[in-house]
Amino acid sequence: WSSGTGRRWTCPAGGSTHLFPEPDVLAGSAEDPALRALATALADGRLRLDAGADRDEAEETLLALPGMDRPTAALIRIRALGDPDVDPYGTPGAERWRPWRSYAVRHLETAGAAGAAALG
Template identity: 95%
Template structure:
């Protein structure tokens, strides 16, 4: 729906990719993002192309061990790629700000990505990319049939709750495993953040980032950016514009 800043999102996915569960292959403009999916009835693989000739869409292929997971898998991919956003409303609001106007003009349709697995996203936000890779290596479940570099599923919260050495990670995993912390699509965002902030080792910026990625909240500023109140209700998108512009300037 509307413009989509595909290159910026694929750049982010490539920078964040965790080996064994994710990979981005190809050259900019024609990349493919692939990842494993832990689903209610089995496992799956999703592949999404950066370039989709002939339409305003992202072309995806999903492989499943159980067809009952099809609807869930599609919803997970849509959340990751923020496909239910209204880019016209977001761009119109943010372009009215003098600081953001040139950024919106440079990348119309920039999305605020969600997560294919909100529980995984919470853990990854807390521990970082390198440590997340170690968790996959130590505790991830191996696929019955590996596919290229995709060999594992991200470890489930109950596995991490009983095995993780880091107290903060163990507390987060325990809250997810016992249901005290809900991050599904129907979860209350304020309640989830309150639960997160009560966990040992959790700070406010990390909880806010989890709120953006795991809960798909469009209106979060994790960094206390001066003047961010004028970007409501799209602060998450404003932050993405600033982060994307900064990354481009560094490159």
């Protein structure tokens, strides 16, 4: 994505790379309808994913976008909005990890079967 649509950036230490494209650029070039809808909502201001954004409002806006499902919206809420208490998958036993379910579920995800057993 970035090399095809992002602006070139020259590293002070040498070499260059590309910045991730701005939402309006991505909205105009994304082939996937869900990604295009997400980028358009960011570009036109309907969706805010910054530190001051209301998490519930952002999730509601995300879920109204075509192609957006609850787990994906929850993962965006975790990563982009820093919400520490989201369980994207309805993980059995995750309630007892409140208010840190985001971290617990991610940790157990990476632990595989042993992690699932720990939720018991």
